[in-house]
Structure formats: structure tokens, C-alpha cells
Amino acid sequence: MSSEPLLQVKDVGIQFGGLKAVSNFNMEIHQGELVGLIGPNGAGKTTSFNLLTGVYSPTEGDIVLNGRRINGLAPFQVTRLGISRTFQNIRLFNELSVLDNVKVAYHSLAKHSVLSSMFRFPSHFSGEKEMEKKAMEFLEIFNLAQYKDEDAKNLAYGKQRRLEIARALAAGPQLLLLDEPAAGMNPQETKDLMELIAFIREKFNLTILLIEHDMNLVMGICERIYVLDHGVLLAEGTPEEIRNNPKVIEAYLGEEVQNEHAKG
Structure with missing residues (x-):
């Protein structure tokens, strides 16, 4: 892993009217990492993806890719510089x-x-x-x-x-952003997806950031995880650290555990 991050997000925030959707968000991703971004619905995860890809321009802070500040660039310019994404709701022609x-x-x-x-x-x-x-x-x-x-x-x-x-x-991205890639998939499809993500990461020398609600997938393939809650960074760490973080359990994982119990 190189010493210089591929992506740096420095004190980034965005405000819509009087609402701060994301505030003081910091993130570093190094070449070759597979990183997760999790949190409850409405936590600001997809808004963060929109900031990284030029759909939104931050009202504060800086986004730096390969040492270059990309604030204010159009989505097609961000794509040419090396960031590609998928969407929560599939967008195909x-x-x-x-x-x-x-x-x-x-x-x-x-x-x-x-x-x-x-x-x-x-x-x-x-x-x-x-x-x-x-x-x-x-x-x-x-x-x-x-x-x-x-x-x-x-x-x-x-x-x-x-x-x-x-x-x-x-x-031809360096950084691939996956927005809930397992949404709507059954357990076998999710397992196949995990294997596919691991495969393409290796084959294309990719760095991957993914949003996902399926904790089995997140904990199974991510090396580090960022947790957002109400637009604010709640925690960052390894899957084991996140799994045992009291603040994360209270804000998010406790709800996930309850849902799993309800399903059972």
C-alpha cells in the first residue's frame, strides 16, 4: 500500500438550504484497498458518493484524487480522472x-x-x-x-x-464506487457478488469503496469501514473494531441485529 492516499476527503460538508446533509466528513483510501461505507438510512452515504463523483459540489472542505483537488469538476471530468460508480437504483440504457x-x-x-x-x-x-x-x-x-x-x-x-x-x-477507473450492489439479491446472488468483487479487484488492480446494508458482505470483504450517522462520521476501523464499537452498535448495528432476529 502506498504512503500517499489515492483519495483524500478533508472536512467535507454540503448544505441544502438549512439542512446539513454531510458535515466535517474525513476519509482516506489508499491504492488497492477495499473500504466500506455504512450507516442507517438517511445517514448521508449516497450524498457522499454524489460529492465524490461531481454530482454535488461540497460547500466546505476538499476532495483530492491522486494529489489533485477535484471540487467543482463535472461528473464526466471526474470519470476521466479515474472514478467510476454504480447507483443504488440501477441506471442502464x-x-x-x-x-x-x-x-x-x-x-x-x-x-x-x-x-x-x-x-x-x-x-x-x-x-x-x-x-x-x-x-x-x-x-x-x-x-x-x-x-x-x-x-x-x-x-x-x-x-x-x-x-x-x-x-x-x-x-477504466482507479477507484470504483459501488452503491448497494447487493440490494435486492438473494443470499446465493450476494455470495456470488462477494466473489466477483474480490475477483475484479485483483484482476483490474482496483481500489473499491462500497455502500452496503448487507453486513455479511461488508464484514466479509472490507478491510476498513467508515460509519456515517446523520451526515457525521461516527467511527472508522477494521470490521472487528466496527462490530464491537458501542456507538456503532447503538446507532446502526443494533438495529441490524434486531432485524436478523426478527427474520429468524
């Missing part, structure tokens, strides 16, 4: 094919120019061929190649989740 969904994301890395595309220069066709080849490689990794010509909307829910992750990876 439903009317496009599975293959085209990945190609759309990969397009930002294409080497041919707009001019070559307009006039159908040879570089356009070679670029399209390379793009399709790379997109198919992602579909193979995610076991989606057989559905390449299907409309994305026709995929089963779990496969749509996989497609969204594949599309995020096609942009």
Missing part, C-alpha cells in the same frame, strides 16, 4: 443491447476522433472494432456474453447489477 451498454461507457476511451466517425475514416472502424472487443471481454468476465444482443431491460435483476458494474469498469 434499457432500450440498448447489453453489449451497447458497455460500449457506451468505453466510448470515452476510444482513440478515433469525431471527424473520423463522421467521414467513416479507417480509424473509425478500427476504433469501433477495438471497442467491441474490449466490451465483450467485460461481458465474458461477468458471464453476460450470451446476452450481448438482448435489451438491457430484459435481463434478470441480478444480471442487470452485473451489467452496471461491467459498464463502470469499462471506463
Whole structure:
């Protein structure tokens, strides 16, 4: 692990009207880490993702990626600098094919120019061929190649989740943000997802930050965990430290334990 963090979040906050959604949020993530961000509903987790990806601009503090301050950059600029994400509610191009969904994301890395595309220069066709080849490689990794010509909307829910992750990876990120990737999945799908996340982390040399409510997944794969509560950082530590933190148990994990007992 390098000494300099890949991502630094320094005293970041955002205010909507009179409401502080996130306040004095600090985080450091180093290259190659797999880090979790947890907390009750409304804790500010997705707002934090929106801040990191340029959807929102912080009203205070700094976000630094690879030593560069990225406050105020547009989402497409943040993506080009190396951050990709998935969403809590799946966002695919439903009317496009599975293959085209990945190609759309990969397009930002294409080497041919707009001019070559307009006039159908040879570089356009070679670029399209390379793009399709790379997109198919992602579909193979995610076991989606057989559905390449299907409309994305026709995929089963779990496969749509996989497609969204594949599309995020096609942009070539250094840091991948996963927003509740196991939402709506059954236990077997969640187990498969855990294995997939571990695999893509290793294969693509990724750094991963994930929001997740499934504590088995979080505790099973994350090396460190940050806990938000009402927009404020409540705790940070290893899974074992978080599991035994009285403040976290009171604010969040106690509720999770009660829910598990209710299910049983």
C-alpha cells in the first residue's frame, strides 16, 4: 500500500438550504484497498458518493484524487480522472443491447476522433472494432456474453447489477464506487457478488469503496469501514473494531441485529 492516499476527503460538508446533509466528513483510501461505507438510512452515504463523483459540489472542505483537488469538476471530468460508480437504483440504457451498454461507457476511451466517425475514416472502424472487443471481454468476465444482443431491460435483476458494474469498469477507473450492489439479491446472488468483487479487484488492480446494508458482505470483504450517522462520521476501523464499537452498535448495528432476529 502506498504512503500517499489515492483519495483524500478533508472536512467535507454540503448544505441544502438549512439542512446539513454531510458535515466535517474525513476519509482516506489508499491504492488497492477495499473500504466500506455504512450507516442507517438517511445517514448521508449516497450524498457522499454524489460529492465524490461531481454530482454535488461540497460547500466546505476538499476532495483530492491522486494529489489533485477535484471540487467543482463535472461528473464526466471526474470519470476521466479515474472514478467510476454504480447507483443504488440501477441506471442502464434499457432500450440498448447489453453489449451497447458497455460500449457506451468505453466510448470515452476510444482513440478515433469525431471527424473520423463522421467521414467513416479507417480509424473509425478500427476504433469501433477495438471497442467491441474490449466490451465483450467485460461481458465474458461477468458471464453476460450470451446476452450481448438482448435489451438491457430484459435481463434478470441480478444480471442487470452485473451489467452496471461491467459498464463502470469499462471506463477504466482507479477507484470504483459501488452503491448497494447487493440490494435486492438473494443470499446465493450476494455470495456470488462477494466473489466477483474480490475477483475484479485483483484482476483490474482496483481500489473499491462500497455502500452496503448487507453486513455479511461488508464484514466479509472490507478491510476498513467508515460509519456515517446523520451526515457525521461516527467511527472508522477494521470490521472487528466496527462490530464491537458501542456507538456503532447503538446507532446502526443494533438495529441490524434486531432485524436478523426478527427474520429468524
